[in-house]
Amino acid sequence: MSQRIVIDPVTRIEGHAKISIYLDDMGEVSDARFHVTEFRGFERFCEGRPFWEMPAITARICGICPVSHLLASAKAGDGILAVDIPPAADKLRRMMNLAQIVQSHALSFFHLSGPDFILGFDSDPATRNVFGLIAANPELARSGIRLRQFGQEVIEHLGGRKIHPAWAVPGGVRSGLPDQARQAIREKLPEAFSITRAAIGHMKTFLDTYRDEAASFGTFESLFMGLVADDGTWEHYGGALRVVDATGAILEDHVEARRYAEIIGEAVEPWSYLKFPYYQPRGYPDGMYRVGPLARINVCRSFGTPQADDELIELRQRGGATIKSSFFYHYARLVEILGALERIARLLDDPDLASRRLRADAGVNRLESVGISEAPRGSLIHHYKVDEHGLITQVNLIIATGQNNLAMNRTVAQIARRFVRGNTIPEGMLNRVEAGIRAFDPCLSCSTHAAGQMALDVRLIGPDGQELDRVVR
Amino acid sequence: MNPKLRLATVWLGGCSGCHMSLLDLDEWLIDLAAHVDLVYSPIADTKIFPSAVDLALVEGAIANNEHLELIHTIRRNSRILVSLGDCAVTGNVTALRNPLGAAAPTLQQIYVDHGDPRGIIPSEPGIVPVLLDTVVPVHAVVPVDHFLPGCPPPAPRIRAMLEALLEGRTPDAQGPEMLRFG
Ligand code: SF4
Numbered sequence: 332m333s334q335r336i337v338i339d340p341v342t343r344i345e346g347h348a349k350i351s352i353y354l355d356d357m358g359e360v361s362d363a364r365f366h367v368t369e370f371r372g373f374e375r376f377c378e379g380r381p382f383w384e385m386p387a388i389t390a391r392i393c394g395i396c397p398v399s400h401l402l403a404s405a406k407a408g409d410g411i412l413a414v415d416i417p418p419a420a421d422k423l424r425r426m427m428n429l430a431q432i433v434q435s436h437a438l439s440f441f442h443l444s445g446p447d448f449i450l451g452f453d454s455d456p457a458t459r460n461v462f463g464l465i466a467a468n469p470e471l472a473r474s475g476i477r478l479r480q481f482g483q484e485v486i487e488h489l490g491g492r493k494i495h496p497a498w499a500v501p502g503g504v505r506s507g508l509p510d511q512a513r514q515a516i517r518e519k520l521p522e523a524f525s526i527t528r529a530a531i532g533h534m535k536t537f538l539d540t541y542r543d544e545a546a547s548f549g550t551f552e553s554l555f556m557g558l559v560a561d562d563g564t565w566e567h568y569g570g571a572l573r574v575v576d577a578t579g580a581i582l583e584d585h586v587e588a589r590r591y592a593e594i595i596g597e598a599v600e601p602w603s604y605l606k607f608p609y610y611q612p613r614g615y616p617d618g619m620y621r622v623g624p625l626a627r628i629n630v631c632r633s634f635g636t637p638q639a640d641d642e643l644i645e646l647r648q649r650g651g652a653t654i655k656s657s658f659f660y661h662y663a664r665l666v667e668i669l670g671a672l673e674r675i676a677r678l679l680d681d682p683d684l685a686s687r688r689l690r691a692d693a694g695v696n697r698l699e700s701v702g703i704s705e706a707p708r709g710s711l712i713h714h715y716k717v718d719e720h721g722l723i724t725q726v727n728l729i730i731a732t733g734q735n736n737l738a739m740n741r742t743v744a745q746i747a748r749r750f751v752r753g754n755t756i757p758e759g760m761l762n763r764v765e766a767g768i769r770a771f772d773p774c775l776s777c778s779t780h781a782a783g784q785m786a787l788d789v790r791l792i793g794p795d796g797q798e799l800d801r802v803v804r
Numbered sequence: 805m806n807p808k809l810r811l812a813t814v815w816l817g818g819c820s821g822c823h824m825s826l827l828d829l830d831e832w833l834i835d836l837a838a839h840v841d842l843v844y845s846p847i848a849d850t851k852i853f854p855s856a857v858d859l860a861l862v863e864g865a866i867a868n869n870e871h872l873e874l875i876h877t878i879r880r881n882s883r884i885l886v887s888l889g890d891c892a893v894t895g896n897v898t899a900l901r902n903p904l905g906a907a908a909p910t911l912q913q914i915y916v917d918h919g920d921p922r923g924i925i926p927s928e929p930g931i932v933p934v935l936l937d938t939v940v941p942v943h944a945v946v947p948v949d950h951f952l953p954g955c956p957p958p959a960p961r962i963r964a965m966l967e968a969l970l971e972g973r974t975p976d977a978q979g980p981e982m983l984r985f986g
Contacts, residue, residue, distance in 0.1 A: 394821020460848035
């Protein structure tokens with residue numbers, strides 16, 4: 332008899348999920364699946380609402396990265412107005428997104444994955460959490476808390492609150508950054524830098540300590556996608572999409588937001604509420620691609636800031652020119668924090684920030700628009716259609732974590748094969764399977780609450796893998 | 805010294821923003837850690853809701869059959885149950901799908917009509933939970949001891965409530981500081 336082992340719920344990821352590991356008659360792992368079990372249906376109930384409301388509503392998709400939705404939604408709104416937003420608004424939005432990258436990556440590294448690294452994968456599950464970390468290494472825990480706090484405070488300075496600020500709007504932002512707040516941020520930057528640098532030091536040690544994990548945590552060939560700037564440097568808010576393959580060859584470049592559907596298709600499986608986006612030209616499931624910190628590093632030429640670029644050299648020395656091991660997501664995340672802090676520091680000195688022109692006024696000038704930003708976990712796409720009154724007629728949201736769905740399943744199967752043996756499974760091994768998922772830092776509140784619509788290229792695939800039908804619209 | 809309070813935090817149909825607000829307690833978490841044992845939480849590794857919980861903070865509305873089962877267990881096993889945030893208190897954004905009617909047509913539209921023409925709706929028994937036709941707040945299913953509104957409740961509001969509960973007082977849920985929605 333073949334049997335199934337279920338891990339329910341998967342913990343220390345931001346969301347509701349289960350993992351099934353399938354064993355064959357010989358007790359060997361034959362397959363593994365990562366199930367996402369939540370559904371909220373945003374794309375459906377937003378129909379009929381004014382597009383002006385969308386930033387504030389869609390922020391409620393996710394409490395961890397509300398800023399990502401806020402910005403992708405506001406950008407889609409800019410497109411409906413058909414305006415160029417004032418430079419100050421553009422830069423302030425960027426600052427908020429960078430702050431969010433800092434807080435969300437700090438959460439992932441210290442609060443969620445830190446317990447595995449510091450306490451050990453085989454440590455007592457009862458204390459293998461941030462409170463256990465506080466007990467075991469209070470100073471490290473405190474530094475992680477303070478780094479996340481730095482990011483949250485920058486968001487609060489800009490938007491008036493830490494979570495769900497209703498601040499970015501179609502056409503710009505509601506308020507600027509007062510001098511006092513600018514000063515407050517400046518004063519806290521040095522500590523944020525030193526915490527980050529220390530964390531990068533720890534990460535290098537972990538790469539040696541957990542060599543086995545680094546080799547087996549989702550190490551495989553896939554495509555990678557993310558925004559890059561016009562000159563190919565790291566990007567998080569502007570620029571256009573680039574797709575590279577496992578050798579680093581560029582398959583797509585300068586793909587603007589409105590063309591996203593030419594490269595991304597979506598499939599559905601009966602065992603997950605999360606859809607399975609794939610790179611269209613390769614079909615489903617061969618078009619597996621990864622997004623997020625590792626992908627952004629694999630698609631970009633350089634960071635464009637000195638400290639992060641120095642680290643990038645070492646990161647690539649350790650991981651390869653195009654990094655295939657998902658364990659390196661952790662490392663990439665920390666280097667991104669460093670680059671984000673450098674960019675925040677740079678922005679603080681930007682004279683444009685003092686401008687009072689923060690918002691462009693206009694009415695509905697276009698009936699369809701797409702906004703993309705890089706959420707901490709990867710490219711986030713908001714696609715709206717509206718009627719002439721600006722009421723939403725159709726919404727499609729492609730969420731970072733969804734795009735890693737295929738890769739997460741592959742990762743789980745790979746780790747299960749490596750670590751799971753026979754019918755008795757030590758707790759630490761199950762935890763490694765979960766930790767493999769945690770490397771992607773999946774944000775299931777996002778992915779699950781935005782079940783997609785309007786896949787533009789969908790394939791019907793039979794049990795033998797044959798394509799039976801295909802609809803493109 | 806009093807024995808440590810057994811604290812559980814639960815994430816039902818919500819966006820995790822309420823949990824993030826809890827983490828916005830920042831360094832006060834270190835003080836809190838001296839007074840509580842975190843026995844169940846999305847940020848901890850326990851898989852089964854334990855017994856003899858002193859305080860359960862519940863984020864999110866009741867949206868599927870697994871939430872429904874879990875909330876009964878939570879109530880049975882917890883001395884004090886708090887609805888944390890607007891989704892738990894009123895249904896809030898999670899309940900915005902209610903006017904669409906039953907869950908089945910919504911799933912049909914999202915996964916099939918505008919989705920994958922293979923006609924697959926996520927439904928594997930025992931794996932993906934069955935959606936309730938109507939999303940409801942926590943107190944519609946089990947008695948709730950305290951309500952803390954906000955979307956999310958700001959960290960100082962959560963702290964004020966926790967301090968009261970740690971000292972064995974009834975939280976003073978009054979005034980706009982403690983009671984504002986949104
Ligand atoms: S109350 Fe607001 S912050 Fe809390 S779970 Fe609901 S939507 Fe998220």
